[in-house]
Amino acid sequence: MEFVTLTANEFDDFTKRNFSHYTQSKTHYDYRNENQHDVHLVGVKENGAVVAACLLTEARSLKFFKYFYTHRGPILDFNNLNLVDFFFKNLTAYLKHRNCLYVLADPYILENIRTATGEIIESKDNRAVVQLLEDLGYQYQGLTVGYSQTSQIRWLSVLNLEGKSEDTLLKEMDYQTRRNIKKTYEMNVQVRTLPIEDTDQFFELFKMAEEKHGFTFRDQDYFEKMQKTYGDQAFLKLAYIDLNELLTIQQRKIDELTQNLNEVLGDLEENPNSKKSKTKRQQLEQQLNSKQKKQKETATLIESDGPVLNLAAAFYIYNNHEVYYLSSGSNPKYNAYMGAYRLQWEMIKFAKEHGIDRYNFYGITGDFSEDAEDFGVQKFKEGFNAHVEEYVGDFVKPIKPFFYKIYQFLNKHR
Numbered sequence: 001m002e003f004v005t006l007t008a009n010e011f012d013d014f015t016k017r018n019f020s021h022y023t024q025s026k027t028h029y030d031y032r033n034e035n036q037h038d039v040h041l042v043g044v045k046e047n048g049a050v051v052a053a054c055l056l057t058e059a060r061s062l063k064f065f066k067y068f069y070t071h072r073g074p075i076l077d078f079n080n081l082n083l084v085d086f087f088f089k090n091l092t093a094y095l096k097h098r099n100c101l102y103v104l105a106d107p108y109i110l111e112n113i114r115t116a117t118g119e120i121i122e123s124k125d126n127r128a129v130v131q132l133l134e135d136l137g138y139q140y141q142g143l144t145v146g147y148s149q150t151s152q153i154r155w156l157s158v159l160n161l162e163g164k165s166e167d168t169l170l171k172e173m174d175y176q177t178r179r180n181i182k183k184t185y186e187m188n189v190q191v192r193t194l195p196i197e198d199t200d201q202f203f204e205l206f207k208m209a210e211e212k213h214g215f216t217f218r219d220q221d222y223f224e225k226m227q228k229t230y231g232d233q234a235f236l237k238l239a240y241i242d243l244n245e246l247l248t249i250q251q252r253k254i255d256e257l258t259q260n261l262n263e264v265l266g267d268l269e270e271n272p273n274s275k276k277s278k279t280k281r282q283q284l285e286q287q288l289n290s291k292q293k294k295q296k297e298t299a300t301l302i303e304s305d306g307p308v309l310n311l312a313a314a315f316y317i318y319n320n321h322e323v324y325y326l327s328s329g330s331n332p333k334y335n336a337y338m339g340a341y342r343l344q345w346e347m348i349k350f351a352k353e354h355g356i357d358r359y360n361f362y363g364i365t366g367d368f369s370e371d372a373e374d375f376g377v378q379k380f381k382e383g384f385n386a387h388v389e390e391y392v393g394d395f396v397k398p399i400k401p402f403f404y405k406i407y408q409f410l411n412k413h414r
Contacts, residue, residue: 001083003090006041006053008033014043014053014075015319021072021108022233022317022324024055028071031229032057040068042094044076044087052076052087058098062407065101065400072108072152078129088136092399100399101407105138106152109392116157116382118368126392138395145366153363156389157381159348162357166349169385177341177383184342188245189311191346194236196227202236202313206329218327223315230317237347239312239339243302250295257288311339316347322358323351344384361386 006014012026022028032039038059044052054074061067074091076083088105095103109129113122130140144154161169170178194202203220210217227234261284267277301309312330316323325347330340344361351359361381365374372378398404 001051001086002045003087003094004043004045006043006050008041010050011041011043011053011055014050018053018075019108019321020075020319022230022319022322023071024053024073024075025230025233025319027230027233029055031231042091043074044083044090052083054087054091056103058100061101062403062410064099065403066099068095068098068100068103070103070105070107072106074105074107078107078109078126081128081132084129084132085136088133088138088397092136092397095399102396102398102400102404104151105133105395105397107392107395110389111143111392112390114388114390116378116386116388118366118388121387130392133395136397138397141394141396143390143393147363147365151394154391154393155364155366156391157361157364157378157386158389159359159361159384159386160357161348161351161359166352169348169352172385174383174385180338180341181345184239184338184345186249187241187337188249189239189241189337189339189342191237191239191342194238194313196224196236199224199227199236201238201310202315202329204329205310205313205331206327208331209329223327226315226317233319234315234317237314237316237343238310239343241309241311241334241337241339242307243298243309244307247295247298247302250291250298254288254291254295257284257291260284261288309334309337311337312343314340314343314347318351318354318356321356322360323347323354323356324360325362340380348384359386364388366390 008026008029011029015024015026029039029041038057040056040058042054042056043050052074053076055071056068056073057071058066058068074087076087078084091103109126110124111126112120112124114120134140141151147153159169164172170181173181199220203223206218206223223236227236261281264277264281264284268274268281271277310331311334312328314328315326317326318324325344328340328343348359351357361384364378364381365372367373368378369375
């Protein structure tokens, strides 16, 4: 085996053929290499063939040193302990020559598959690889719960699409989720892709989510940079509704109900004692009153808020293996139009159309109690029939142990 620097094309070919995270992509590499000059492609070859690959980025640390991060890498067969051992030993040597203070590795290794409520369905035995990495000086950060500001989320909510039709996927969702998606069609909710110039429309809705949940995550520049970094693999989607079109749809339904009611009233004139016709008249009158009330509400909303409402927006990235739902926001004033549900369904269909078998709803805390800070988010994702995947977590390797202790001390006393 040989530890090598990979070309962008070698890396691209390997990541497309082997399951990997969106951060491990040629698109990511090309942008950072051109604009930030802080990215490395390394790997292992055996008999001329690539058997391991990893995109690494660097950042300044303690002014004089560099911190390296593996971005859900490396990509390799972690059951092949000889390969794991060879890669990480050689990675240490590589980093020592690049003034590295420490490296953070968070390999895309599955620890447990769970139900949406946290019950373990299947466990993976990672003890051997964890022990090997610890023997190589990698400090295991453990099975953490909650969100982190310094590393990728360890708990993901994932919907398996493989071998399932759209009808099957809908049938496997819970009743309310399926009903909410259906209602978006009845209300003519639409979805479009926002150009990068309209990122502010997404960010306005995203800020509403931050205010609702009481957190501050990213600024608008971050989302613009992410779109530039991942190019055609990343986009913002906006769910919106044209209320003038909705008025037309509502009027069409009112006309239909009125016609049906007139027919029933005609039947009652001929047969005033018909119990069936009386019941039908009552049902149609209730439906007609409801539709007329909704139409008035729509007309009033046009006067106060304008004819087009931005309901919800989300940021997505995809690769050959997964579609990732990463960030979103919505206007709570317009929750009745179910924009968030339509967004998810449109992107699930997008995954199916592109032959992608995993729809990744992305992070949850791993706290499955009703007191969890993301309990509502978990229930939303559960409604689509998503399961939970728990990953092995982070490993930190001090390359310069003495200075790394100084770094830890300074961080602790800030």
